[in-house]
Amino acid sequence: MAKRYRSAGEITFDVFNYVVLGIIGIAAILPFLFVVAGSFATEAEITKRAVFLIPTTISLDAYRFIFSTDTIVRSIGVSLYVTVIGTAVNLFFTVTMAYPMAKRYLMGRNLILNLVIFTMLFGGGMIPTYLVIRELHLLDTLNALILPGAISAFNLIIVKNFFQELPAEMEEAARIDGCTELGLLWRIVLPLSKPVLATFTLFYAVGHWNNFFSALLYINDPSKWPLQVMLRQIVMLSQSAAGDLSSMDPNFVQPPEQSIKMAVIVVGTLPIMCVYPFLQKHFAKGVMLGSVKG
Amino acid sequence: MKQGAAMGAAEISAGTSFRRSRREQRFRRLKRDKWLYILLSPGLLYFLLFKYVPMWGVLLAFKDYQPFLGFWKSGWVGLEHFRTFFQNPDFFMLLRNTLVLSLYNLVFFFPAPIILALLLNEIRLSFYKRTIQTLIYVPHFISMVIVASISYVFLTTQGGAVNEFLFAATGRKIDFLASPDWFRPMIILQTIWKECGWGTIIFLAALAGVDVEQYEAAVVDGASRWRQTWHITLPAIRSTIVILLILRMGTILDNGFEQIYLMMNALNREVAEVFDTYVYALGITQGAFSYSTAVGLFKSVIGVVLVLGTNWLAKKSGESGLY
Numbered sequence: 001m002a003k004r005y006r007s008a009g010e011i012t013f014d015v016f017n018y019v020v021l022g023i024i025g026i027a028a029i030l031p032f033l034f035v036v037a038g039s040f041a042t043e044a045e046i047t048k049r050a051v052f053l054i055p056t057t058i059s060l061d062a063y064r065f066i067f068s069t070d071t072i073v074r075s076i077g078v079s080l081y082v083t084v085i086g087t088a089v090n091l092f093f094t095v096t097m098a099y100p101m102a103k104r105y106l107m108g109r110n111l112i113l114n115l116v117i118f119t120m121l122f123g124g125g126m127i128p129t130y131l132v133i134r135e136l137h138l139l140d141t142l143n144a145l146i147l148p149g150a151i152s153a154f155n156l157i158i159v160k161n162f163f164q165e166l167p168a169e170m171e172e173a174a175r176i177d178g179c180t181e182l183g184l185l186w187r188i189v190l191p192l193s194k195p196v197l198a199t200f201t202l203f204y205a206v207g208h209w210n211n212f213f214s215a216l217l218y219i220n221d222p223s224k225w226p227l228q229v230m231l232r233q234i235v236m237l238s239q240s241a242a243g244d245l246s247s248m249d250p251n252f253v254q255p256p257e258q259s260i261k262m263a264v265i266v267v268g269t270l271p272i273m274c275v276y277p278f279l280q281k282h283f284a285k286g287v288m289l290g291s292v293k294g
Numbered sequence: 295m296k297q298g299a300a301m302g303a304a305e306i307s308a309g310t311s312f313r314r315s316r317r318e319q320r321f322r323r324l325k326r327d328k329w330l331y332i333l334l335s336p337g338l339l340y341f342l343l344f345k346y347v348p349m350w351g352v353l354l355a356f357k358d359y360q361p362f363l364g365f366w367k368s369g370w371v372g373l374e375h376f377r378t379f380f381q382n383p384d385f386f387m388l389l390r391n392t393l394v395l396s397l398y399n400l401v402f403f404f405p406a407p408i409i410l411a412l413l414l415n416e417i418r419l420s421f422y423k424r425t426i427q428t429l430i431y432v433p434h435f436i437s438m439v440i441v442a443s444i445s446y447v448f449l450t451t452q453g454g455a456v457n458e459f460l461f462a463a464t465g466r467k468i469d470f471l472a473s474p475d476w477f478r479p480m481i482i483l484q485t486i487w488k489e490c491g492w493g494t495i496i497f498l499a500a501l502a503g504v505d506v507e508q509y510e511a512a513v514v515d516g517a518s519r520w521r522q523t524w525h526i527t528l529p530a531i532r533s534t535i536v537i538l539l540i541l542r543m544g545t546i547l548d549n550g551f552e553q554i555y556l557m558m559n560a561l562n563r564e565v566a567e568v569f570d571t572y573v574y575a576l577g578i579t580q581g582a583f584s585y586s587t588a589v590g591l592f593k594s595v596i597g598v599v600l601v602l603g604t605n606w607l608a609k610k611s612g613e614s615g616l617y
Contacts, residue, residue: 010519017416024410025429028491031444032436034455038447046453097337100330107323112334115341121544122598124348125590126570127577131354131365132347150340181329210437213552217578228439232556235443258453265443272435279435280428 032269039063039262046256061255062263072264074223075230078142082226083208083271086146090204091197093150094159099185101156102163120153126217133218144218145211145226152207155200162196163189202279209271231268235261355588361581368584375588384572392568395478395554396546402482404542407493408535412523414494415501430491441484442556446471449480472561481557485550496538500531536613544601547593569593 037052042059045052066072100106101113123129129148138144166189174188190197212228219225225233233239238257255263324331351365358371379385410430417423433441448455449470457467470476508526517525551570558566567575569589577586608614 007518013519014416017413018419018422021413021417021422021426024491025426028430028487029432031448031487032432035444035447093337093340096333097340100327100334103327103330106327106330107320112338115346119341119345121601122349122594123345124351125587125594126573127583127587127590128348128351128354129344130578131351131583132344136343147340148344150344151337156337181333185333206435210435210439212437212439212556216555217574228437231439231443236446236556258447261443261447265440265447268443269436269440276432276435280431 035262035265039259039266041256041259041262043256046258059255059259062259063267065255065260066263066267071222072227072230072234072267075225075227076267078224079209079227082142082145082211083205085142086149086208087201087205089146089150090152091201094152094156094200095185095190095197097151098156098159098163099189101160104164116153116156130217139218140221140224142224145208145214148214148218149207149211152204155203159193159196159200162193166192198278202275205275206272206279227268231264234264352587352591352594354584355591357584359584359587371584375585376592378585379589379592384567387564388567388569388572391565392547392549394565395481395549395568398478398482399485399549400542403485403490404539406486406490408497408531410490411494411497411501411531412527414498415527416519427491427494430494432491433488434492436488438488438550438552438556441488442553445480445484445557471557472559474562474565477557477562477565481549481553484553484557496534497531500534501527504530533614536608540601540604540608543604544597546600547597 033053037055038046039062040055040058040060041052042055042057042061045055045057045059101109103109124132133139133144133148138147170188170192171184174184179187210228211226212232215226215229219229354365354368355375356370356372357365357368358374359365359368414423414426417426446454449457451457451467451469456470461467468476470480504527509522512522512526548570549568551574554566554568555571555574558571570593573586573590573593576582576589
């Protein structure tokens with residue numbers, strides 16, 4: 001574009017806009033940075049200053065404490081298990097259902113599509129769903145954190161739309177070469193859908209790691225609590241994280257409670273922060289695919 | 295599509311045995327696509343079991359559920375649970391809290407991503423724009439428990455950073471977490487922090503679709519940046535705004551169970567308790583299944599009516615709407 005005259009007002013606006021957005025950008029992650037800093041703090045640091053970004057002395061006591069407790073370590077294990085298995089279940093159910101639904105010639109396709117869309121509009125609600133889970137004897141099992149959310153209707157429709165847009169010629173060619181329906185899905189469709197599948201793998205995985213509601217509803221047994229529930233117990237209900245301090249090293253200095261809380265928050269967020277760079281590359285595109293109607 | 299045409303011809307040539315032929319056709323199609331149906335079955339089973347069986351379960355709202363009798367043998371009581379609920383003073387508290395929170399959300403949160411997207415759209419430096427976007431999307435991926443935990447850690451009167459600052463500055467502390475006055479602002483601030491950046495995605499996409507020539511023409515006509523925003527940019531994203539507004543209307547009665555449940559306590563309950571937390575408290579923790587199903591059903595039905603109603607209004611006013 002050719003250079004044009006910019007009024008003083010426009011320049012003022014630009015400067016203002018860049019500064020304001022810069023502040024908003026920093027504000028988005030600042031609370032988390034404070035928590036990370038606080039998690040490395042010592043008792044002295046905490047009493048001296050309430051909030052800081054760079055601790056004068058870095059102490060790993062809070063993390064050492066967390067990883068020496070059975071309860072937190074076990075809950076991390078539960079969360080990891082549910083995230084890995086749950087995401088695999090999500091992908092299997094979503095892909096196998098989306099693929100047939102992408103075939104316009106499939107008999108009953110519209111009925112199924114309407115059945116799915118209706119669930120986005122109306123649901124049985126908390127109690128009837130709870131009773132179904134109970135009848136299936138899933139209460140207090142980790143399957144209760146996996147199966148009831150096996151498919152997100154919204155994601156299903158996006159994946160279906162994506163499959164639908166794939167060039168039909170490739171499928172026809174493969175079919176002429178004697179490729180079976182399953183072979184088609186496995187060898188042609190899935191490899192072509194890698195970006196979309198990557199997006200949903202990460203979305204589903206993040207959903208499982210962050211899940212609190214299902215565990216609150218369906219899991220009473222503290223030994224099966226995922227990390228998010230444990231987090232609430234420790235930070236909000238201020239319950240002691242360990243229980244068995246006696247078994248620990250006598251030279252061990254218990255870190256300040258505030259640091260422990262912050263360290264648990266960090267641990268609860270860390271996996272998200274690790275996958276975020278990969279996530280970020282894909283999701284804008286993935287979300288956009290959803291706006292295609294059909 | 296050739297298949298469709300061939301089938302049509304087959305149907306016509308069948309003449310009198312039209313019906314039988316159709317049935318045969320169907321059977322042949324079922325057989326041809328058997329693998330597709332096999333693939334479809336796990337997903338279908340999921341929807342029936344975890345979505346449609348619970349829908350059937352809302353009949354509990356009209357029954358007097360007795361655990362030892364089970365779903366089928368418990369007696370019918372008609373609308374009694376609804377009557378009890380509407381006569382209960384809790385009903386007005388829940389309705390008020392729910393609506394006020396939704397209103398706050400609509401007024402303070404809903405425009406925020408639009409404004410943020412408009413500001414971002416004015417940034418010409420693409421590196422700067424992408425950096426800001428990367429930063430503001432982060433909170434969306436953080437769990438509500440973490441958001442609530444961070445709020446607790448900062449706002450507590452026992453060494454929380456915000457209160458330490460307040461104390462240093464004014465000599466007083468404010469118990470944000472246990473004060474009814476602070477509950478709503480706290481909830482809205484959390485929502486804005488968590489979802490505002492993420493909410494810009496859809497508007498930025500809509501903005502990216504605006505024809506650049508329109509701006510160039512406007513500049514030639516001497517339109518200021520404000521005029522361009524008002525006459526080109528905003529009309530361009532109007533339909534996106536309307537669609538999101540319709541979707542929001544549907545969720546006006548669910549204010550996000552997790553967030554409110556996590557931030558609620560005995561001291562702020564009078565402004566915090568909403569339909570969802572009430573259903574949880576009565577149904578899951580106290581076992582009043584039928585009554586709380588009725589409360590949940592009331593909420594769902596109003597939600598559906600609101601979506602359909604807003605959609606109808608949107609169509610009436612010339613927007614494309616959702617359906």
